[in-house]
Amino acid sequence: MLDAAPPVTPQPESERPPLGSRLMRRKPVEQLVAEGGKGEGGSLRRSLTMWQLTMISIGATLGTGIFVVLGEATPLAGPAVAISFVIAGLTALFSALSYAELAGSIPVSGSSYSYSYATMGEVIAWICGWCLVLEYGVSVAAVAVGWGEYLNELLDGTIGITIPESVSAPLGEGGFINLPALVVILLAMVFLMGGAKESARVNTIMVMIKIATLVLFCAIGFMGIKAGNYAPLAPLGVTGISAAAATLFFSYIGFDAASTAGEEAKNPKKDLPRAIMLSLLIVTVLYCLVALVAVGAMPWQDFEGTEAALAQIMKDVTGHSFWGVVLAAGAVVAIASVVFAVLYGQTRILFAMSRDGLVPKVFAKVNPRTGTPKANVVIVSLFCGVLAAFIPLGELANATSIGTLFAFALVNVAVVILRYKRPDMPRTFRVALFPVTPILGFAFCAYMMYSLPGKTWAYFGGWMVAGLVFYFFYGLRRSSLASVAAVTASAAEVAE
Numbered sequence: 001m002l003d004a005a006p007p008v009t010p011q012p013e014s015e016r017p018p019l020g021s022r023l024m025r026r027k028p029v030e031q032l033v034a035e036g037g038k039g040e041g042g043s044l045r046r047s048l049t050m051w052q053l054t055m056i057s058i059g060a061t062l063g064t065g066i067f068v069v070l071g072e073a074t075p076l077a078g079p080a081v082a083i084s085f086v087i088a089g090l091t092a093l094f095s096a097l098s099y100a101e102l103a104g105s106i107p108v109s110g111s112s113y114s115y116s117y118a119t120m121g122e123v124i125a126w127i128c129g130w131c132l133v134l135e136y137g138v139s140v141a142a143v144a145v146g147w148g149e150y151l152n153e154l155l156d157g158t159i160g161i162t163i164p165e166s167v168s169a170p171l172g173e174g175g176f177i178n179l180p181a182l183v184v185i186l187l188a189m190v191f192l193m194g195g196a197k198e199s200a201r202v203n204t205i206m207v208m209i210k211i212a213t214l215v216l217f218c219a220i221g222f223m224g225i226k227a228g229n230y231a232p233l234a235p236l237g238v239t240g241i242s243a244a245a246a247t248l249f250f251s252y253i254g255f256d257a258a259s260t261a262g263e264e265a266k267n268p269k270k271d272l273p274r275a276i277m278l279s280l281l282i283v284t285v286l287y288c289l290v291a292l293v294a295v296g297a298m299p300w301q302d303f304e305g306t307e308a309a310l311a312q313i314m315k316d317v318t319g320h321s322f323w324g325v326v327l328a329a330g331a332v333v334a335i336a337s338v339v340f341a342v343l344y345g346q347t348r349i350l351f352a353m354s355r356d357g358l359v360p361k362v363f364a365k366v367n368p369r370t371g372t373p374k375a376n377v378v379i380v381s382l383f384c385g386v387l388a389a390f391i392p393l394g395e396l397a398n399a400t401s402i403g404t405l406f407a408f409a410l411v412n413v414a415v416v417i418l419r420y421k422r423p424d425m426p427r428t429f430r431v432a433l434f435p436v437t438p439i440l441g442f443a444f445c446a447y448m449m450y451s452l453p454g455k456t457w458a459y460f461g462g463w464m465v466a467g468l469v470f471y472f473f474y475g476l477r478r479s480s481l482a483s484v485a486a487v488t489a490s491a492a493e494v495a496e
Contacts, residue, residue, distance in 0.1 A: 022122070022476065022482070023121060023122060023123040023476075024120075024121035024122065024123065025121060025122050025479075025481050026117065026118060026119065026120070026121050026122070027114075027117045027118055027122075027125075027356065027481060028118070029105070029106055029118045029418075029422070029425065032106055032108050032110075032114055032117070032118055033106065033107065033108065035108075035355060036107065036108050036109075036262065036263045037263040037264070038355070039351065039355065039364045039365060039366035039373060040361055040364045040365040040366065041365050041366055041367075041368060042365075042366035042367060042368035042371065043366060043371065044109070044196070044263045044264050044351075044366060044371055044372070044373075045195070045196060045197070045264060045371035046263075046264055046265060046266050046268075047195075047196055047197035047200075047264060047266065047371075048196060048197070048200055048261055048264050048265045048266060048271075049265075049266060049271070050265075050267070050270075050271035050274050050275055051204075052197075052200040052201075052203075052204060053258040053261055053265055053271055053272065053275035054258065054274075054275040054278050054279045054282075055200065055203055055204040055207045056200065056203060056257050056258050056261055056275075056341050056344065056345075057254065057255050057256070057257045057258040057275055057276060057279030057280075057341075058207050058211075058279045058282060058283060059203045059206065059207045059254075059257070059337040059338060059340060059341035060254030060255075060257035060338060060341035060342050060345060061251075061252060061253065061254035061255050061257070061279065061280075061283050061338075062207070062210060062211070062214075062254075062283050062286065062334065062338075063143065063210070063254075063334045063335050063337065063338035066214065066251060066286070066287060066290055066310075067150075067308075067310060067331045067334065067335075069247070069248060069251050070290075070291065070294055070303055070309045070310070071303050071304070071305060071309050072247055073244040073247045073248050074244070074291075074294075074295060074300050074303035074309075075300070075301070075303055075304045076236065076240045076241075076243045076244040076247065077234065077236065077240045077241045077243070077244035077245075078232065078233065078234055078235040078236060078240065078295075078300045079229065079230045079231070079232075079233050079234075079295045079296075079300055080233050080234040080240070080241050080244075081244055081248075081291050081295060081300075082288045082291040082292045082295070083234075083241055084241050084242075084244035084245040084247075084248055085245075085248055085284065085287045085288050085291050086284070086288060087241070087242070087245035088245045088246075088248040088249040088251070088252060089252060089280070089283075089284035089287070089288075091245070091249055091252075091444045091448075092249065092252035092253075092255065092280060093280060094412070094437055094438070094440050094441030094444060095256075095408040095411060095412060095441045095444075095445065096255055096256075096276055096277060096280050097277075097431045097432065097437055097438075097441070098411045098412045098414070098415040098431055098437070098438050098441055099111075099112075099255075099256050099259055099276050099411055100272070100273035100276045100277055100429045100431075101273070101415055101427060101429050101430055101431045102115045102259075102411060102414060102415060102418070103258070103259045103262060103268070103272035103273055103276060103429075104268075104269050104270070104272055104273040104427060104428035104429040105269075105418070105425060105426070105427050105428070106118060106262075107262040107263070107265065107268030107269055107272055108262045108263055108352060109260055109261070109262050109263045109264075109348040109349065109351055109352045110129070110260075110262075110348075110349055110352030110353065111132065111256060111259040111260045111262075111345070111348075111349060111352075111407075112128050112132065112256070112259075112407045112408070112410055112411045112414070113125055113128050113129035113132055113349055113352060113353060113407075114352055115410070115411055115414040115418075116128040116129075116410050116411075116414055117356070118414070118418070119413075119414040119417040119418050119421070120410070120413065120414065120417065122358075122475075122476075122479060122481065123471070124410065126358055126467070126468075126471045126475055127406075127464065127467065127468075128406070128407050128410050129349060129353050129358070130463070130464070130467035130471075131402075131403035131404070131406045131407045132346075132349050132403070132407055133346070133349070133350070133467075134399060134400055134403035134460075134463055135253075135400050135403045135404045135407065136342050136343075136345050136346035136349065137346050137380065137383065137384055137387075138387065138393065138399070138400050139253075139342055139400045140185065140339055140342050140343050140346065140384040140388075141181070141185075141384045141385075141387035141388035141391075141393060142388075142393050142400070143335055143338050143339055143342065144178075144180075144181035144182075144184050144185050144335075144339050144384070144385075144388040145178060145181045145388055145393070146335055147180060147181065147184045147332065147335040147336060147339065148163070148168050148178055148179075148180030148181050148184075150328055150331045150332050150335060151163070151180050151332055152168065152180075153308070153311075153328045153331075154325065154328040154329055154331075154332055157321060157324065157325035157328055158325060163179070163180060167179045168180055170388075170389065170390050170391055170392050171390055171391075171392070172392045173392050177389050177390060178388055178389045178390075179389065181385075181388035181389055182385045182388060182389040184335075184336055184339050185339060185343065185381055185384050185385040185388060186381065186385060187336070188336070188339050188340040188343050188381065189343070189377055189378065189381035189382075189385075191340065192340070192343065192344055192347065192372065192377045192381075193370065193372060193374050193377050193378070194370065194372075195370045195371060195372055196261070196264045196371065196372065199340070199344065202340070203337060203340055203341055203344075206333050206334075206336060206337035206340065207337055209330060209333045209334075210330055210331075210333055210334035210337060211282075211286065212330075213326070213327060213329075213330025213331070213333070213334065214286055214289075214290055214330070216326070216327075216330075217290060217293070217310055217313075217314060217327060218289050218290060218293045220314055220317055220318060220323060221293040221294060221296070221297045221310075221313050221314065221317060222293055222296075222297075223317055224296075224297035224298075224313065224316065224317035225293065225296035225297050226296065226297070227296075229295060229296050229297070229298070229299055229300070230295065230296060235300070246448060246451060248287075249448060250401055250404075251287065252280070252283065252284075253401075253404050254338070254341070254342065255276060255279050255280045255283070256276070256345075256407075256408075256411075257341050257342065257344070257345045258272055258275040258276050258279065259272060259276065260344070260345040260348040260349055261344075261345075261348065263348070264348075269428045270428050273428060273429035290310070294309060294310065294313060297313045297316070297317060298312070298313050298316065308324075308328075310327055311323075311324035311327045311328060312324070314326075314327055343377075343380065343381065343384065346380050346384075347363075347373060347376045347377050347380050348373075350363040350376055350380065351363055351364055351373050351376055354376075355480070356479060356480050356481075357475070357478045357479045357480040357481075357482070358471070358474075358475035358478070358479060359474075359475070362375050362376070362379070363375070363376045363379070364376070399456050399459040399460040399463060401448075401452060401456070402449055402452060402456060402457065402460040403460065403463075405445045405446075405448055405449045406445075406449065408441070408445045409441075409442050409445040409446060409449075411441075412438040412439070412441040412442040412445070413438070413442060415431055415434075415438045416434075416435050416438050416439070419434060419435070
C-alpha cells in the first residue's frame with residue numbers, strides 16, 4: 001500500500017522552484033521500480049507468465065488489421081504485399097527493440113510514459129502518457145465499432161438476421177446507439193475485474209482461437225493458389241511496395257501492450273523483453289503467410305475495395321459459404337481480444353499516472369481481494385463504451401496513429417539517454433547496434449508522422465492542447481514529486 005503523503009502547506013509562488021525545473025523533474029529509475037505494483041488500498045499481484053505476456057501483446061496487435069487491411073494494401077503493392085508486411089515489421093522491430101531494453105530495465109506498468117519520466121522529465125512524460133490515453137482509449141472504442149460490423153456478418157451468415165442500424169450505429173451515422181460496441185467493451189470490463197491471472201487466461205483462449213482461424217485460412221486458401229496470380233510480382237514497383245508498407249505499419253501497433261503488465265509479471269526483467277520480441281515475430285510470420293496465400297488464391301486486382309477478402313477467398317476456394325461464416329466467427333473473437341488487451345493496457349497506464357499524482361488517485365485504487373484497480377477498470381470501460389456507442393469517432397480515431405508513433409519515438413530517445421546517463425545500470429536485454437538502431441527507430445516514426453494528413457495533425461494538436469491544460473491546472477501541482485519537494489522545503493524551514 002502506498003504511504004499517505006503528509007499534508008503540506010502549498011509553497012508561496014516566490015519560494016517554488018522555477019517553472020522550467022518543475023517541468024523537467026525526473027523520477028529516478030530506482031523509485032519507479034520500488035513503487036511497482038503499489039496502489040491505493042492494495043497492490044497488484046505478480047501472476048503473469050512469459051507466455052501470458054506474449055498473448056497480451058498478440059491480443060492487442062493481431063485483430064482488425066489482418067482481416068481488413070489486405071483490401072487497402074494489396075492494390076498498392078500487388079502480389080508483393082507480403083514484402084510490404086516484412087518491411088512494416090522491420091520498421092516496428094526498431095521500436096520493439098527499444099521497448100524490450102527499457103521493459104527489462106524499468107519493469108513497471110506505465111510503459112513509455114514511465115520510461116520518459118525517468119529520462120526526459122515530467123512534462124514530456126505527461127505528453128507521452130496523454131498520447132497513450134489517445135492510442136489505447138480511443139482505439140478501444142474504434143475497434144469495438146468494427147466488432148459490431150463483423151458480428152452482423154456472423155449473424156447474417158448463421159441465422160439470417162442482422163442488428164438494426166438504429167441500434168448498431170452512433171448518432172450522425174444513421175442510428176441512435178451502437179449497442180454491439182458497448183456490449184463488447186462491457187464484457188471486457190467484467191473479465192478484467194476478475195483479476196490479472198483470470199483475465200490473461202481468457203485472453204489466451206481468444207488469441208489461440210484467432211490464430212487457429214488464420215491457420216485454417218492458410219490451409220484452405222493454399223488449395224486455391226494459382227501460380228499466375230503472383231506475376232507480375234510488383235506491378236507498381238518499389239513505390240507501391242513502400243506505400244503499402246506505410247499502410248500496413250499500423251497493423252503492428254499493440255506489441256507494446258506487454259510492457260503495461262510490468263507490475264503483474266512474475267519475472268518482468270526477463271519475461272517482458274522476451275514477450276515483446278516473440279509476439280512481434282509471431283504476428284509478422286502470420287501476416288506474411290496470410291498475405292502470400294491470399295494473393296495466390298485471388299488476383300491482386302480483385303482486392304480493391306474489399307473489406308472481407310479472407311472470407312471471400314474461403315468461399316471461392318471451397319464453393320461453400322460455411323467457411324466464410326467460420327472466418328467471420330474467428331474475426332468476432334479476434335477483435336474482441338483486441339478490445340480486451342488494449343483496455344487492459346489503458347487501465348495500467350492510468351494506474352501508473354495516478355500513482356505519480358498526475359491524474360486523480362481513484363485510478364490507483366486497488367481492490368485487495370482481486371488485486372485489480374476495479375474503479376479504474378469501470379471508469380475507463382464506461383468512458384470508452386460511451387465513445388463507441390454514441391460518438392462518431394471519425395478523424396479522432398485516425399489521430400491515434402500519431403499518438404502511437406509519438407510514444408514509439410520517445411522510447412527510442414529514452415534508450416539513448418539512459419544508456420549514456422546510466423551505462424552501468426543492469427539490463428536483461430540490450431538493443432543491438434546501439435545507437436544506430438534507436439536512431440533509425442526514431443527516424444522511421446518521425447517519417448510516418450510526417451506522412452499523415454494535415455487534418456489528422458489538427459485533431460492531434462487539439463488533443464495535445466487539452467492535455468497540457470489539464471497538466472498545468474492539475475498534474476503540475478499535484479505531482480507526487482511536487483509533494484516530496486514541498487515536504488523537503490517545509491522540513492528545511494523547521495530545521496532553520
